[in-house]
Amino acid sequence: MPYGAAMQADYLDSDPAYVKAFLDHCDLILPMNELKVVMLRPDRDTFHFEPADRIVDLAVSNGLTTRGHTHIWHGGTPAWMEAITDPADLERELVRHIETVMDHYRGRVPSWDVVNEVIAHEPTPSQPLRDSTWLRTMGPRHIPVAFKAAQNADPKARLVLNDYDLEFKGPRYDQRRAIALSLVRQLQDAGIRIDGVGIQGHLYAEIPIDIEAVAAFGEDLKRLGVRLIVTELDVIDWNIPGGPAEQDAAAYAVVRDFLDGVFASGPPEAVVTWGITDRYSWIPDVMPRRDGQPTRPLPLDANFRPKSWHELIMQRVRLPA
Numbered sequence: 159m160p161y162g163a164a165m166q167a168d169y170l171d172s173d174p175a176y177v178k179a180f181l182d183h184c185d186l187i188l189p190m191n192e193l194k195v196v197m198l199r200p201d202r203d204t205f206h207f208e209p210a211d212r213i214v215d216l217a218v219s220n221g222l223t224t225r226g227h228t229h230i231w232h233g234g235t236p237a238w239m240e241a242i243t244d245p246a247d248l249e250r251e252l253v254r255h256i257e258t259v260m261d262h263y264r265g266r267v268p269s270w271d272v273v274n275e276v277i278a279h280e281p282t283p284s285q286p287l288r289d290s291t292w293l294r295t296m297g298p299r300h301i302p303v304a305f306k307a308a309q310n311a312d313p314k315a316r317l318v319l320n321d322y323d324l325e326f327k328g329p330r331y332d333q334r335r336a337i338a339l340s341l342v343r344q345l346q347d348a349g350i351r352i353d354g355v356g357i358q359g360h361l362y363a364e365i366p367i368d369i370e371a372v373a374a375f376g377e378d379l380k381r382l383g384v385r386l387i388v389t390e391l392d393v394i395d396w397n398i399p400g401g402p403a404e405q406d407a408a409a410y411a412v413v414r415d416f417l418d419g420v421f422a423s424g425p426p427e428a429v430v431t432w433g434i435t436d437r438y439s440w441i442p443d444v445m446p447r448r449d450g451q452p453t454r455p456l457p458l459d460a461n462f463r464p465k466s467w468h469e470l471i472m473q474r475v476r477l478p479a
């Protein structure tokens with residue numbers, strides 16, 4: 159089973175040690191941002207593949223695998239696309255987007271996050287899905303339309319529904335897991351293939367993992383013929399008092415519990431971290447530590463030294479199934 163990490167093209171030229179870290183440690187490297195519509199398509203007529211190509215080519219030329227992230231994301235939709243208000247027009251553009259991108263990468267990118275974060279942040283029975291331009295303009299059918307287009311564009315690619323907050327304890331998380339399962343069933347009932355559910359794994363070092371619920375979620379998916387895949391693992395440590403030792407100990411414990419839950423139903427399709435080194439992460443930008451000290455969200459520290467939870471991942475992914 160591959161261990162992988164998301165890479166940012168921004169640092170490919172400026173930081174050779176960054177590139178080396180991926181080649182030293184990863185079986186899978188994927189573009190973190192470069193395949194988001196907002197990055198790929200500055201306007202309706204342009205497909206700017208070059209930054210993503212650099213990462214995909216790096217992976218493939220080194221015998222590694224990769225993934226595609228992502229065709230539909232509320233946070234990655236360009237303004238020109240959000241301005242499309244005619245449902246038929248948006249559907250045509252969505253299908254054209256998926257066909258063009260998956261055609262470009264056919265044979266090189268074997269797994270795609272077709273939709274990302276389509277579950278409502280705080281779902282209610284009447285509003286299970288994310289309030290996005292997609293939902294407002296096309297309704298819930300944007301999800302099957304996207305999966306169908308992806309299936310047609312590259313019949314061999316594995317198609318994944320990716321989301322966050324699927325691993326903690328409490329009614330909100332129970333509800334999010336139930337909605338993910340219901341989306342899988344709805345696709346299957348409509349005769350549309352879905353191969354995986356991505357559990358992002360943006361963990362909070364102080365929030366316990368619901369190991370049993372994650373295990374049951376994996377079992378439910380398995381019964382539907384769908385595999386879990388860990389897509390964006392990292393640890394938010396803004397509420398952990400102390401220094402690096404305390405931060406890393408708390409991260410280790412939460413990653414261990416998370417992996418216990420995920421692996422309970424069998425090995426996931428991959429374990430992917432959202433970056434590889436503390437040198438570059440979204441977390442200090444969005445959730446900096448209150449004491450102003452550096453966050454330590456990723457398996458290698460800012461000097462590329464592996465932490466104990468890096469070893470934990472290696473042990474899990476190398477274990478025979």
Ligand code: G3I
Pocket residue numbers: 166168190191194233234274358390432439440
């Ligand atoms: O590409 C430009 C670069 O040219 C410019 O010099 C630089 C200056 O700030 O900005 C660069 O764009 C940034 C981009 O990352 C690439 O580094 C954007 O400003 C920044 O907003 C963007 O942030 C990303 C964010 O998604 C929004 O796309 C984060 O790196 C990325 O980690 C984050 O990833 C998301 C997942 O896709 C979905 N799940 C949650 C996760 C964390 O928010």
